[in-house]
Amino acid sequence: MKNNVRFDLSNYLIHFYRDVDLLSDDAIAFPEHMGFDNICYETNLDALFLLRCSIRKGRIWASWSYRNGKPTIYGYNPAVCFTDMPVAAFFQTSFERKARGEKISQHALCIPKPQGFAYGARPVIYALTDSNVTVTTSHCGQIRVIDTNKLPLSEQYRYVAYDPCRPIPLDWSHEREWRWSYKGDLSQYFSELEDGVLEDERFIPALNLNVNSFNGLGVIVENSKEAKMILHDIIRLVDQKIIPLGFYEFILVSEALSDISKIINPAGLNSEIAKAQIDLSPYFVSRQKDADYLNNQIGKIANTVRENSKGTPSEVFEYGTAWVWVLDNTSNLARLLIQTDRMIVSQEGRYLIKLPEFEVDCSLSDKEKMCEEVAQLLSAEYGVECVYYSVTSSSNENSVPFYAGDHDGNLFYNRSY
Structure with a gap:
């Protein structure tokens, strides 16, 4: 009008x-x-x-x-x-x-x-x-x-x-x-x-x-x-x-x-x-070939980390699950992995890399150590902050966090000052 x-x-x-x-x-x-x-x-x-x-x-x-x-x-x-x-x-x-x-x-x-x-x-x-x-x-x-x-x-x-x-x-x-x-x-x-x-x-x-x-x-x-x-x-x-x-x-x-x-x-x-x-x-461009390559590379990194950690198992077996948490959802690492089954986004918005390579015969503390090592390697390689994240007595990423690190300044957190 x-x-x-x-x-x-x-x-x-x-x-x-x-x-x-x-x-x-x-x-x-x-x-x-x-x-x-x-x-x-x-x-x-x-x-x-x-x-x-x-x-x-x-x-x-x-x-x-x-x-x-x-x-x-x-x-x-x-x-x-x-x-x-x-x-x-x-x-x-x-x-x-x-x-x-x-x-x-x-x-x-x-x-x-x-x-x-x-x-x-x-x-x-x-x-x-x-x-x-x-x-x-x-x-x-x-x-x-x-x-x-x-x-x-x-x-x-x-x-x-x-x-x-x-x-x-x-x-x-x-x-x-x-x-x-x-x-x-x-x-x-x-x-x-x-x-x-x-x-x-x-x-x-x-x-x-x-x-x-x-x-x-x-x-x-x-x-x-x-x-x-x-x-x-x-x-x-x-x-x-x-x-x-x-x-x-x-x-x-x-x-x-x-x-x-x-x-x-x-x-x-x-x-x-x-x-x-x-x-x-730009954040939703399909790059399946690159995404699949990155997925395979992470699998290789995870297998290497798992192989190197076999000699020091945890004394007490704890049930739970750990992931690598990519803190920047606009990063190239996150934008590629979101196109694969390797990454999930939790209900609260954590971008988590699944590492099934660590799921068999591994205590939660072992998984956490290995995920932390993978996170450090990915941070160094791709220039984006990665940490590990875990839940105890569950395989559900939406369960109550067991370890989430100290990253309150990250955009993931909405804070009232």
């Missing part, structure tokens, strides 16, 4: 993340364990950490958006909040508001607006014609419900209080908000909250990105270092066959946009998005 091509309109719904203090009145529900690849030691969760959690899990978590301990989303269904402000306006307002100490960041997901609408996102309703809104509370004040004679329960998640005539105006219209309402079962979620601990993030209500046919999504980050982290996560999801190529289309880096005026005009924004497009094709 020609009339929609304007600098004050947007083709995207933006869901931005903010730093969260889990002990504050506006904290979010966060699980006790988000996986061994997502590490938070403190109660403060930074926006980048939460963005990467969303991308890795394929979920945008819904809430009642508490402010000062009170829900700002009405009704019994939590919601995911978006803004449809133009991307240029988002860059400007996020920078200015964060500088003032407000709860916003330049870390966000962008969903094409037609797709968001198709999956149920709707613009909010700022105030009602009848300003006498009666509100009741339940769940110890955690749920607020408007008189259904004034607004149907199914639409209450869209309501935003608005009164610019008050001595201190009540006006959130600058946020140009859209919301998506979660309609699923909340019984397990409330049960875990009552117990005081959320054990599993899967019980948190959320918009599931990966199970819906989204495509052309974008990511906004502050700098190129963060963009590299996001690229790592996206490649991992494609390798795991969780998302297809094209699911994420671009990564916009705010520090690279020195002049926001360049993206105020839709044509300028499209130009910057084109520059920021994620070209994953």
Whole structure:
């Protein structure tokens, strides 16, 4: 539609993340364990950490958006909040508001607006014609419900209080908000909250990105270092066959946009998005001949290591499995081996080289020593960091880690600082 091509309109719904203090009145529900690849030691969760959690899990978590301990989303269904402000306006307002100490960041997901609408996102309703809104509370004040004679329960998640005539105006219209309402079962979620601990993030209500046919999504980050982290996560999801190529289309880096005026005009924004497009094709070029050769070479290395270690067996036999872990999923070593049966990607995103040459009559400690030696040889030969990884009493790579090394600074780990 020609009339929609304007600098004050947007083709995207933006869901931005903010730093969260889990002990504050506006904290979010966060699980006790988000996986061994997502590490938070403190109660403060930074926006980048939460963005990467969303991308890795394929979920945008819904809430009642508490402010000062009170829900700002009405009704019994939590919601995911978006803004449809133009991307240029988002860059400007996020920078200015964060500088003032407000709860916003330049870390966000962008969903094409037609797709968001198709999956149920709707613009909010700022105030009602009848300003006498009666509100009741339940769940110890955690749920607020408007008189259904004034607004149907199914639409209450869209309501935003608005009164610019008050001595201190009540006006959130600058946020140009859209919301998506979660309609699923909340019984397990409330049960875990009552117990005081959320054990599993899967019980948190959320918009599931990966199970819906989204495509052309974008990511906004502050700098190129963060963009590299996001690229790592996206490649991992494609390798795991969780998302297809094209699911994420671009990564916009705010520090690279020195002049926001360049993206105020839709044509300028499209130009910057084109520059920021994620070209994953170099990482997924079929090189089967090279991959098979490398696979055979690793087999030879493993056999040599096994032969040389036969004279020093472990005194105690321990059952378990060990692998060589390639820490850079963009490396040539990983990109070739992923085309063979030699490499697997675990649920948490570890790129593991299988070494069946070590499986017969070898104790776990023996396997670990041999895998460590192979890892050192591959690191020296291919210039990529390789280590060993193991699980005990199992052959399943997704079991609880027994040894994972000390590599917290690696892109595999999503850390909240």
